[in-house]
Amino acid sequence: METERCSSSNGLANLKPPSPKSQPPPMTMKDLKQQQKQQKPPKQYRGVRMRKWGKWVAEIREPNKRSRIWLGSYSTAVAAARAYDTAVFYLRGRSARLNFPDDLEVGILSTAEEKGPEGMSAAVIRKKAAEVGTRVDALISQQKEKHRIKNPDLNQAPSPDSSDVD
Numbered sequence: 001m002e003t004e005r006c007s008s009s010n011g012l013a014n015l016k017p018p019s020p021k022s023q024p025p026p027m028t029m030k031d032l033k034q035q036q037k038q039q040k041p042p043k044q045y046r047g048v049r050m051r052k053w054g055k056w057v058a059e060i061r062e063p064n065k066r067s068r069i070w071l072g073s074y075s076t077a078v079a080a081a082r083a084y085d086t087a088v089f090y091l092r093g094r095s096a097r098l099n100f101p102d103d104l105e106v107g108i109l110s111t112a113e114e115k116g117p118e119g120m121s122a123a124v125i126r127k128k129a130a131e132v133g134t135r136v137d138a139l140i141s142q143q144k145e146k147h148r149i150k151n152p153d154l155n156q157a158p159s160p161d162s163s164d165v166d
Contacts, residue, residue, distance in 0.1 A: 044077055045099045047084035056080040058133065060087045062122060069122045071129040074137050083133030090125045 048058050051073070058071035058080040071083045081099040088096040089104065098104065 045081035045084065046097065047071070047088065047099075048077055048080040050077070058084040058087075058129070060084060060091065063091060067122075069126055069129075071126060072133050074133050076137060076140050078140060079133045079137035082136045083129040086132040087125050087129040090120050090128060 047060050048056055050056055055073045055075065056077045056079070057073045059068045060071060061068050069087060071080070071087055074080045074083065085096075085098045085100055085104070088098065
């Protein structure tokens with residue numbers, strides 16, 4: 001905090017607070033909320049959030065109830081979003097707002113339309129969503145393994161087959 005000095009009659013310097021012009025205006029509640037919004041990363045998918053340690057989890061509220069259906073924890077956000085999509089489609093049918101509306105599986109369509117939104121229990125919905133999320137997680141991890149470049153052993157002498165000379 002800056003202070004201005006002014007002299008007094010007894011020779012000692014008195015300190016007085018700076019003028020109001022040099023202080024920034026106080027933050028309003030609106031400014032504070034806007035600043036917090038800017039610091040948060042934008043949400044990627046509906047029904048999905050990231051834990052502090054990096055895992056992605058999905059959950060959904062049951063219609064007309066305060067309870068939530070836990071859909072599982074996944075290593076990727078896409079897998080958690082697919083699990084959410086499965087659950088929300090079973091709960092709300094064709095009117096559901098999905099993360100991936102173009103990628104709905106045919107099997108889900110027929111099962112959900114046969115039973116209707118009230119025909120499935122929370123446990124069945126949780127199981128179906130977990131199956132989809134786990135399958136997507138496995139597919140994504142397989143794709144990552146295929147594209148992973150193996151680190152060469154730098155302590156090994158190069159072989160004639162691996163030379164760069166053309």
